[in-house]
Amino acid sequence: MELSKLKGGYDAVFSLGDLCLASIQLKKHNLRPFSGVLDWMASPTLSTVNELLENRFIGFMDYDNLRVIGYADSNICVSDDAYNLVSNHDFSREKNTLEFLGSYLEVMEKYERRIQRFLHQMQTAKRILFVRTEGTLEDAASLQNTLSEMVKHDFNVLLINHTPVKWMVEKHCPLEKVCMMEFPNEDIWEGNGELWKEVLSDIYLTKSK
Known part of the structure; x- marks a missing residue:
């Protein structure tokens, strides 16, 4: 899929990881009207994200699969070993310790709301990015196949890989619903702002247009 075909209006836009970077950029460009499930988690392997979606989030952050890694600033860093996810922002040190996750039920209530919102959009939104x-x-x-089974109407995927390129590169992608780009990998957090702006230009939320 070519980048030009990605442009246009969407009823919903979701980040699928792998870090907070995508959700930060979506928010910066007014494309994040609500929180997604994976916005603030590390999900380094797309294959396990595909598995999570295939399972409709069943088993997500189950207590028996959690492993406390250590401290992450003012929070406790926790891994979901079943889905290879890492939470750095959910378990504050005020309510949790390395030995006991006191706010687990509270955190899961938040994620259950996000999961139900996500699944609802899969069925109701006319076009999702x-x-x-x-x-x-x-x-x-695999992601395209999984989403084809989940999304009732239309969707597209923007996949950005960070590689040793000097500028933005649009890759030829044979997949009908996936646009693949490459960004420089030297400073992914601050150095590619103009590239994100260019890619996300002319993409907008239909309800705000």
């Missing part, structure tokens, strides 16, 4: 950083063509193909 999913944004993901880091993923292979093979995993992108």
Whole structure:
């Protein structure tokens, strides 16, 4: 899919990881009207994100699968080993310790709301954009197949990989619903702002247009 075909209006836009970067950029460009499930989590492998979506989030952050990694500033860093996810922002040190996650039920109530909102949009939104950083063509193909089963209407995927390029590169992608780009990997947090702006230009939320 070519970048030009990605442009236009969407009823919903969701980040699918792999870090907070995508959700930060979506918010900066007014494309994040509500929180997604993976906005503030690390999800380094797209294959396990595909598995999470295939399972409709069943088993997500189950207590028996959690492993406390250590401190992350004012929070406790927690891994969901079943889905290879890491939470750095959910479990504050005020309510949790390395030995006991006291706010677990509270955190899961928040995620249950986000999951139900996500699944609702899959059935009701006329056009959805999913944004993901880091993923292979093979995993992108699996993602397209999974989303084709979940999304009732239309959707597209923007997949951005960070590689040793000097500027933005649009990759040829044989997948009908996936646009693949490459961004420089030297400073992914601050150095590619203009590239995100260019890619996300002429993409807008239909309800705000």
